[in-house]
Amino acid sequence: MKKFMNRAETLVAESLAGFVAAHERLVAFGADRRFVRRRILHPGKVALISGGGAGHEPMHVGFVGKGMLDAACTGHVFTSPTPDQIIAAIRETDGGEGCLLIVKNYDGDVMNFEMAAELAAAEHRIATVIVRDDVNPGGSKRSQGRRGVAGTLVIEKLLGAAAEAGWRLDDLSALGEDLNGRIRTMGVALSGVTVPDTERETFVLNEDEMEMGVGIHGEPGRARVKFATADEIVETMLEAILSDLVPDRSDKLLLFFNGFGGTPVSELYLAYNCARAQFARLGVTVARSLVGTYATSLDMAGLSITVARLQERELSLWDAPVDTAALRWRS
Template sequence: MKKFMNSAETLVAESLAGFVAAHERLVAFGADGKFVRRRTLRPGKVAVISGGGAGHEPMHVGFVGPGMLDAACTGRIFTSPTPDQIVSAIRETEGGAGCLLVVKNYDGDVMNFEMAAELAAADHKVATVIVRDDINPDGFSRSQGRRGVAGTLVIEKLLGAAAEAGWPLDDLKRLGEDLDGRIRTMGVSLRGVRVPDTQRETFALAEDEMEMGVGIHGEPGRARAKFATATEIVATILEAIRLDLSPEGNDRLLLFVNGFGGTPVSELYLAYNIARSLCADFGLAVARSLVGTYVTSLDMAGLSVTIARLDGRELSLWDAPVDTAALRWGP
């Protein structure tokens, strides 16, 4: 397979080294290069830490910085970071107010972050929020129940802003758990991906097929369907999210269209326009929007749509300044 890499074994480490060098104003490596953290830590606030396998960039390292994450731990491609990476991040970034772990609902991530929390509990107050925004309730081989997918960005942004504003750990945990029930995502893919370590394609589709309900590890989705127009595809996704989330006309929604790594930005905006029009047809008010490639599955040709039901306080947290490699707005 053709990749801009020296070897599959060194790909992640070399990529992270380039990321830290390119964004040295914002980030630095933590102890022994086990994680990426803010270059300037802020004592007295709750440290917000997340992470997962490589292959989802810019999530999570791209969200490290003021207004969002204090640290991100990266494993091998589509593989959870190890407990010792997470423990090191907790010890280096926790500044006296405790630490909140934001964890996508995949078995490896949940197990390793839980183990790290237990190992660090003697010296640090640690709480965990599990993200389960995928619309599919049946689970897959990697997760028990709903998976954590692109909605993870929304939760990390809101919790990061709240931590920056001085919220205590218990309140942050309650906010994260409440948000988790008000955010839903569904993805679609036009082809599988080849993981450099194995060079095998995760699934194969015929020219006239697409995979609906995919996750972010290149895994198949909930159904295989005939390829259709963009309007038909987005309408199918929006209807599935509506049935699951049950938004109402007085809700204020965040609409997030995310690329999986191999989809042109022009197609993402086209999909957003369709989704925005459909929301209007349903009498739903889109209060905030985000479009771009943020939560990827290597170079998968596909996209996901996320809808979050937010109240006024949460919209203010979304609007709060953020300064990271992948998200940046405000003064």
């Protein structure tokens, strides 16, 4: 295994140090370097806090900044952040309007964020949104029910814009729960992921195989199937997503193609083009698009497709200005 690192056990800390140094206009370390926060906090708004294991970059630290998160807590590779990290982030970012915790549905993340919320509840108003956007309703050995995957970005962007506009904690929580039923994601992998600590791939595929329905921790998917053309792969994934989401022609759809870390951008755009052609045949309009590498699984070759059914209000939240290391646009 060849990686640009010094030691596996210091990889995350050194990577975060580099991230903060590279984006010091936007972010800073929180107390004792236990989390990354906005460099300039804004009292009077609800603070949004998310996080998870390292290995998914730029999620979540790359989404800290105006219009998205106030803080992100990072654990070791594919390992949940600890409750003390999350409590420290709550204490430092709560500007008086409470904190909303955005948590991917994995057992470790849910347990540690819930524990932190309980411990901090005496001093802070806290609500939690648990993201469940995976089409696989059975979850995996890491989760009960639908996993939280790339659709987490969509929820963080929409809730981040709403918080910036002055929405209160209860309203943000209600929107997050509502969005859970209108966002679906499916992933496919052409290779496993090499975890630095073990120096082994999480699963090995033959040259003519791919893993359909894969998660973002390198866990196997719902089926190992024969490799196919991009058109065929995208068609299979969209059939699973749309049969679960069931949009109609009046829906405003957000189409998000995400790379897992080892997929060239050119292939992401090619696959996105396949999806647009298929939507056109179905008579479905895509109102907003996002293509890029945002929620990764270290070096996995693969991609995920996220489709979100949005209303006009949420299109405005999506279009609202955002200024983070990984996502940035003006209205």
